[in-house]
Amino acid sequence: MGGPVNDPAPPVASRAARRPSPRSGAPAAPSLSDVRRQQILDAAERCFRERGFHNASMAEIARTFGMSAGHIYNYFDSKEAIIAAIVERDLAGFFRRAEELRGAVDLHKAIVDRIEPRVADKLNRGKSALQIEVMAEAVRNPRVAAMVQSVDARVRATLRGLLQGASPAGQPVRDLDGRIDVLMALFDGLMIRALRHPGISRQQVTRVLGTTIRALLRA
Numbered sequence: 001m002g003g004p005v006n007d008p009a010p011p012v013a014s015r016a017a018r019r020p021s022p023r024s025g026a027p028a029a030p031s032l033s034d035v036r037r038q039q040i041l042d043a044a045e046r047c048f049r050e051r052g053f054h055n056a057s058m059a060e061i062a063r064t065f066g067m068s069a070g071h072i073y074n075y076f077d078s079k080e081a082i083i084a085a086i087v088e089r090d091l092a093g094f095f096r097r098a099e100e101l102r103g104a105v106d107l108h109k110a111i112v113d114r115i116e117p118r119v120a121d122k123l124n125r126g127k128s129a130l131q132i133e134v135m136a137e138a139v140r141n142p143r144v145a146a147m148v149q150s151v152d153a154r155v156r157a158t159l160r161g162l163l164q165g166a167s168p169a170g171q172p173v174r175d176l177d178g179r180i181d182v183l184m185a186l187f188d189g190l191m192i193r194a195l196r197h198p199g200i201s202r203q204q205v206t207r208v209l210g211t212t213i214r215a216l217l218r219a
Contacts (some may be wrong), residue, residue: 044082107166108217112210122190
């Protein structure tokens, strides 16, 4: 489920919001700058997955994208800034999914009903490798660690609001923070399983995880 707090992380070059057109109400087309940023992030993801954070230079990312390294610095001032933007891009997807859950008649069922795509994401070895690479860099790099911890706090705060808001009559949820940490650990752990057990059954994991989450949330 890869999360408000004061953010100690380095500035993030995030996507510009797509605003409705004042004439038609349709989403405005992204600017060329926004398109370039997303293309750079896509190229960086490929490089980080294939070569690791330290072995993927800005020059190599530039070659993958088809521009000069100097041109990339017009958009991102470091590999750390690129990692932060990649994480923020993924985080935006989490916030969209969380917003879809607000107002659900049965929040717990709605969460379980939506886990299959999340399981698929976590068992995708390419996506898992990238997230694990970021985690490994966080162990060595205090700035990346601060960014990862800040994102995690934002995710936990969002989940806390969702689960507490679904409590009958607003009653406090027992061990709420513990439940959230275990819930997040279940999904994070799937990334490791995908690497250690390439033949893992997505269907079986999805069924068992659904049962586990129902018990976790209703206990």
